[in-house]
Amino acid sequence: AQTVTQSQPEMSVQEAETVTLSCTYDTSESDYYLFWYKQPPSRQMILVIRQEAYKQQNATENRFSVNFQKAAKSFSLKISDSQLGDAAMYFCAYKETSGSRLTFGEGTQLTVNP
Amino acid sequence: DAGVIQSPRHEVTEMGQEVTLRCKPISGHDYLFWYRQTMMRGLELLIYFNNNVPIDDSGMPEDRFSAKMPNASFSTLKIQPSEPRDSAVYFCASSFSHLGSPLHFGNGTRLTVT
Numbered sequence: 001a002q003t004v005t006q007s008q009p010e011m012s013v014q015e016a017e018t019v020t021l022s023c024t025y026d027t028s029e030s031d032y033y034l035f036w037y038k039q040p041p042s043r044q045m046i047l048v049i050r051q052e053a054y055k056q057q058n059a060t061e062n063r064f065s066v067n068f069q070k071a072a073k074s075f076s077l078k079i080s081d082s083q084l085g086d087a088a089m090y091f092c093a094y095k096e097t098s099g100s101r102l103t104f105g106e107g108t109q110l111t112v113n114p
Numbered sequence: 115d116a117g118v119i120q121s122p123r124h125e126v127t128e129m130g131q132e133v134t135l136r137c138k139p140i141s142g143h144d145y146l147f148w149y150r151q152t153m154m155r156g157l158e159l160l161i162y163f164n165n166n167v168p169i170d171d172s173g174m175p176e177d178r179f180s181a182k183m184p185n186a187s188f189s190t191l192k193i194q195p196s197e198p199r200d201s202a203v204y205f206c207a208s209s210f211s212h213l214g215s216p217l218h219f220g221n222g223t224r225l226t227v228t
Contacts, residue, residue, distance in 0.1 A: 033214045043203060045219035052214055091157065097213045100145050100164070104157040 002027045004094050006105035013082045014113050020067075021077045021108045023092030029053075033095040034068070034075045035102065040088040048090070051075065079110075087112045116140075120206050120220035128228055132194040135223045138187055139208030147217060148181055148191050149205040157205075163189065164211070196227045 003026045013019035025034070036048040051059045051068050058066050063083075067076045079086055092105040119138040127133055139146050147162040161171040166183045174181070178197070183189040193200055203224050207217040 035216055037219075042221070043224075044221050045205065045207070045217075047216045047218075050214065050216055095214075100209065100211070101147070101159050101162060101170070102217055103159075106156050 002029075002094050002096060002103050004092055004103050004105035006090075006092055006108050008108045009106070010109045010111070012111040012113060013079070015082055015084060017082055018078060018080045019082055019110065021079075021090050021092075021110065023075045023077070023105055025073050025075065025092070025094050025105075027073065027094065027096070029096055029098070031097045033097070034066075035093040035095065036064070036066070036075075036077045037091045037093060037104075038086075038088045039091065039107075040085075045091075049077065082112050084112050084114060086110065118206055118208055118218055118220035120204075120223050122223060123221060124224050124226075126226045126228065127196055129197055130195045131227075132192065133196045133200075133225060133227075135191040135204050135206075135225070137189045137191070137206030137220060139189070139206070140218055141187070142210070143208035143218070144186075144211050145209045146183060146189050147205075147207040147209075148189070149207065149219075151203045151205060151222070152201075160191070193225075196225075198227045201225055201227050 032053045034051045038046045049061045063080045089107045093102040121136045148160040160173045161181045163183045181191045203222045205222045207219045209215045209217045
């Protein structure tokens with residue numbers, strides 16, 4: 001079974017600075033999808049960014065970008081120019097192409113300090 | 115697009131009572147998922163449906179849990195009888211069948227069983 005590991009239970013960053021959240025996964029598949037979701041205190045799960053494994057180019061969405069290292073099975077999220085509203089729990093998730101379910105990591109709680 | 119709608123937002127009940135959680139997926143989505151979130155176990159997939167048919171219920175904890183999807187716009191998750199260890203946030207999510215389609219989550223139901 002696929003597993004997703006987020007080794008940083010908590011991270012903090014100063015407002016306007018850059019922070020990187022780590023994620024590794026284990027799979028025997030060659031094609032799959034990876035996602036980062038954000039869960040603010042309102043508890044809603046919000047999609048931040050998506051990466052397709054067969055695309056070598058790293059996905060970018062405004063201040064959010066990923067560093068996808070397929071051989072290393074690593075999928076980190078970089079948040080640039082951090083804002084107070086970025087404070088949330090961040091979940092890395094894996095989706096195999098042969099199925100539809102998402103497997104989530106344990107989450108990283110991000111604090112943004114003013 | 116109203117998003118995935120869950121009700122109720124909060125539910126407090128006594129041990130032994132029946133609990134029914136409700137979900138309306140995004141119109142046009144043909145996959146529906148029920149997840150449970152706890153501090154100890156993180157986000158767990160309980161069951162998912164494709165075109166109203168249950169595909170995988172291996173995550174359902176025990177026979178006290180049941181889920182139905184009578185039509186494309188409505189699903190329920192029922193716990194009977196409820197126990198204190200069922201206390202958690204229950205999320206419903208939906209997606210298109212396209213392989214890279216992300217899951218769209220509802221706001222969740224926080225269940226407290228006393």
